[in-house]
Amino acid sequence: MANPMRIRASAKDGVTEVRVLMSHVMETGQRKDASGALIPAHFITELTAKHNDKVVLSAQFGPSVSTNPYLAFKFKGGAKGDKVTVGWTDNKGESRADEVQIS
Amino acid sequence: MNIQRRDTLKAGGGLGMLGLLVAAGLIRPELAEAAWNKGAFDAKSLDAAMAAMGAGKPAESADVQIAAPDIAENGAVVPVGVVSNLPKTEQISIMIEKNPNMLAATFDIPEGTIADVQTRVKMGQTSDIYAVVKADGKFYMSKKEVKVTLGGCGG
Numbered sequence: 001m002a003n004p005m006r007i008r009a010s011a012k013d014g015v016t017e018v019r020v021l022m023s024h025v026m027e028t029g030q031r032k033d034a035s036g037a038l039i040p041a042h043f044i045t046e047l048t049a050k051h052n053d054k055v056v057l058s059a060q061f062g063p064s065v066s067t068n069p070y071l072a073f074k075f076k077g078g079a080k081g082d083k084v085t086v087g088w089t090d091n092k093g094e095s096r097a098d099e100v101q102i103s
Numbered sequence: 104m105n106i107q108r109r110d111t112l113k114a115g116g117g118l119g120m121l122g123l124l125v126a127a128g129l130i131r132p133e134l135a136e137a138a139w140n141k142g143a144f145d146a147k148s149l150d151a152a153m154a155a156m157g158a159g160k161p162a163e164s165a166d167v168q169i170a171a172p173d174i175a176e177n178g179a180v181v182p183v184g185v186v187s188n189l190p191k192t193e194q195i196s197i198m199i200e201k202n203p204n205m206l207a208a209t210f211d212i213p214e215g216t217i218a219d220v221q222t223r224v225k226m227g228q229t230s231d232i233y234a235v236v237k238a239d240g241k242f243y244m245s246k247k248e249v250k251v252t253l254g255g256c257g258g
Contacts, residue, residue, distance in 0.1 A: 015217065028225070030203055045139045056216050062144040064199055064207035066180045066223040075216040 009084040009102040016078030016102055018049060018056075020071045020086050028063035044069060047088045051078055078102050143206050149233070152198060152206050153242075158235055161242035164189065169234045169247040175226060178251040183207075184221035189238035192218035201230035226251045 003023035010017055022044065029041025041063055049057040056075040078084075080102055087097035146152035153159060170184035185195050195218060196209040207224045218236070229250045236243045 026225075028204070054215075055213055057213070057220075058211045060139050060144070060209045062204050062206050062208065064202050064204055064224050064226075066225050070182075070221070070223045072184075072221040073210070073216065074219055077215060 005086060005088075005096065005098045007084065007086055007098055007100040009078070009100055011078045011080055011082075011102050015074050015076055016051070016082075016084070017074045018072065018084055018086075020049070020069075022069045022071075022088060022096075024068060024088075024090065026063065026065055026067045026069060030063075042090060042092055044088045044090045047071070047086065049073070049087075050083075050085045051075060052083055056084075140206075140209065143209070144204060146206065147203070149198065149200055149205060153235070156196065156206075156209075156235070156242075158237070158242040158244075161235055161244040164236070164243035164245060167234050167236045167243055167245035169232060169245055170221070171232055171247055171249050173248075174250045174252065176252050178226040178228070180223050181226050181249060181251070182221065182223050183232060184219070185234040185236070187218035187234075187236045187238065187243075189218070189236060189243060191239040192236055193239075194237040195220055196233075196235040197222070197224065198233040198235065199224060199226055199230050200233065201228050202226065 006021040008019045024044050025042055027039050027042040031039045033039055043063045044061045047059040048055060057073050082102045083099055084102060085097060085099045087095065089095040140155060142155035143152050146155050166188040168186045171181065175181040183197055185197060187195060192212055194209060194211050197207045198205045199207055208222060210220050212218050226249060231246045231248050233244055233246045
């Protein structure tokens with residue numbers, strides 16, 4: 001299982017800002033290891049963020065996204081204590097979901 | 104100690120957790136499988152990627168703004184932000200023209216979410232970054248050149 005994401009969600013003036021730092025190798029499939037063999041691609045393909053049960057952002061990633069991807073976005077609404085859930089799936093079928101409360 | 108038994112237990116526990124997550128709606132396998140736009144992510148040219156997204160030839164718009172450095176010292180981590188001031192923005196995509204896979208990310212913006220996303224991308228070399236925005240069914244774009252002094256795709 002991959003390491004937990006670091007998620008920060010803060011509400012201000014009716015807008016909630018969410019910042020996510022995922023822990024993932026994001027291997028492009030272009031790099032070679034020391035012996036010259038290609039390292040197989042391994043990257044996050046899908047990401048969904050929810051506020052309570054409402055989807056507030058869905059994203060598709062390609063291998064060009066950096067290692068340990070960072071993502072920040074804002075949505076209207078959201079109050080202190082509400083749940084924000086972020087989940088991803090990668091090209092090998094691994095997935096992870098983490099949840100925080102808006103502060 | 105019976106090692107096999109422990110492994111079986113562990114596997115069983117893992118499966119149960121996944122089942123729970125699916126049941127809770129955290130993971131929707133049918134959606135996760137279908138949505139990824141393989142054609143667009145595999146595209147090797149800007150035109151092909153745009154075509155796979157159904158964007159055709161988007162018009163350049165000043166309402167699409169890219170926040171990225173003029174010079175990136177480390178191509179492995181280039182911060183990119185895209186803001187769209189167009190009404191009814193539905194989707195934002197980030198493309199890097201000279202990367203082997205140029206489409207970096209696509210964000211679907213539901214109503215209520217502000218068209219303002221930031222992420223970090225890899226850049227193999229100096230290139231134009233394109234932001235393609237779908238708003239009210241039409242596509243718009245904007246581009247910005249980022250100079251890379253150290254490539255991010257080296258071995």
